[in-house]
Amino acid sequence: MTRLDGHVSLITGAGSGIGAATARRMAEAGAAVALVGRTPEPLYRLASEIARRGGRALALPADVARPEQIDAAFAATVEAFGRLDSTVANAGIQLHRRDVPLHDLPEDAWDETHAINLRGVFLTCRAALRQMLKQNDGGSIVIVSSVTALAGIAPQNPAYTASKGGLIALGRALAVQYGPSNIRCNVVCPGALEATPDFEEHPDPEGRQRRMSAQIPLGRLGRFDEIAPFIVLLASKDASYATGGVFTIDGGLTAR
Numbered sequence: 001m002t003r004l005d006g007h008v009s010l011i012t013g014a015g016s017g018i019g020a021a022t023a024r025r026m027a028e029a030g031a032a033v034a035l036v037g038r039t040p041e042p043l044y045r046l047a048s049e050i051a052r053r054g055g056r057a058l059a060l061p062a063d064v065a066r067p068e069q070i071d072a073a074f075a076a077t078v079e080a081f082g083r084l085d086s087t088v089a090n091a092g093i094q095l096h097r098r099d100v101p102l103h104d105l106p107e108d109a110w111d112e113t114h115a116i117n118l119r120g121v122f123l124t125c126r127a128a129l130r131q132m133l134k135q136n137d138g139g140s141i142v143i144v145s146s147v148t149a150l151a152g153i154a155p156q157n158p159a160y161t162a163s164k165g166g167l168i169a170l171g172r173a174l175a176v177q178y179g180p181s182n183i184r185c186n187v188v189c190p191g192a193l194e195a196t197p198d199f200e201e202h203p204d205p206e207g208r209q210r211r212m213s214a215q216i217p218l219g220r221l222g223r224f225d226e227i228a229p230f231i232v233l234l235a236s237k238d239a240s241y242a243t244g245g246v247f248t249i250d251g252g253l254t255a256r
């Protein structure tokens, strides 16, 4: 793995899943990581784990849907680590029980999903861009979308699907707008993983596992630590010519 000594990254949704796996991998490579999420305990636990292994991490409880909180998290990151090199806009929710086929979809399920998955990413990217533009030496933003943005894989969750589609368009717009400032923006689309966001809400996790595994050429669901290396690569200068890309990591699901 390429060393990331001196690199500073802020990762949202860092208390669990893809975000935590990404934070661990970045910290192992030498980066200082700011860990953002709403629930404090997992962030502090992960920050201590990273520190025990000799890494640098800062737990910053914040809600990405609240501009003052996400702005404060970026300010605290720069205060602690001196700069910002990358941001992973990963926080997201999937309201398995309330995000239902469109003819029955309540407005509040649509609004809540979009407030975090799309507006939260807008607010995260805005804060990151303001800092990167101030530093005037480039940067990298990685947005975590989903294969549901590429094909009708979760038609029963239309609010989630639409929010993830919006992220691909947003990522491309940022890549074009900020390319001249050497700020890169890429989107990753993970496939079906062992646990979904808000997994405990899922009505039928075993059925999902059976159904999805049968459709995936690699024959199994993915793991969080199989997504993290791609995010770290895109955040790093090893990916210096990649911007505006949409990277699918799905065990072949969308290749069918």
Ligand SMILES: NC(=O)c1ccc[n+]([C@@H]2O[C@H](COP(=O)([O-])OP(=O)(O)OC[C@H]3O[C@@H](n4cnc5c(N)ncnc54)[C@H](OP(=O)(O)O)[C@@H]3O)[C@@H](O)[C@H]2O)c1
Pocket: 012, 013, 014, 015, 016, 017, 018, 019, 036, 037, 038, 039, 040, 062, 063, 064, 065, 090, 091, 092, 093, 116, 120, 144, 145, 146, 147, 189, 190, 191, 192, 193, 194, 195, 196, 197, 198, 199, 224
């Ligand atoms: N797992 C999959 O199958 C899969 C597939 C494709 C894409 N993805 C995407 O990958 C990303 C990570 O999901 P995951 O699978 O790792 O699920 P996860 O473990 O539920 O992670 C989501 C994280 O986001 C945080 N979060 C949610 N709302 C937030 C908010 N308003 N402000 C700050 N943090 C917030 C959650 O912590 P708190 O609740 O404590 O805030 C949680 O740590 C999501 O964007 C998801 O859509 C997942």
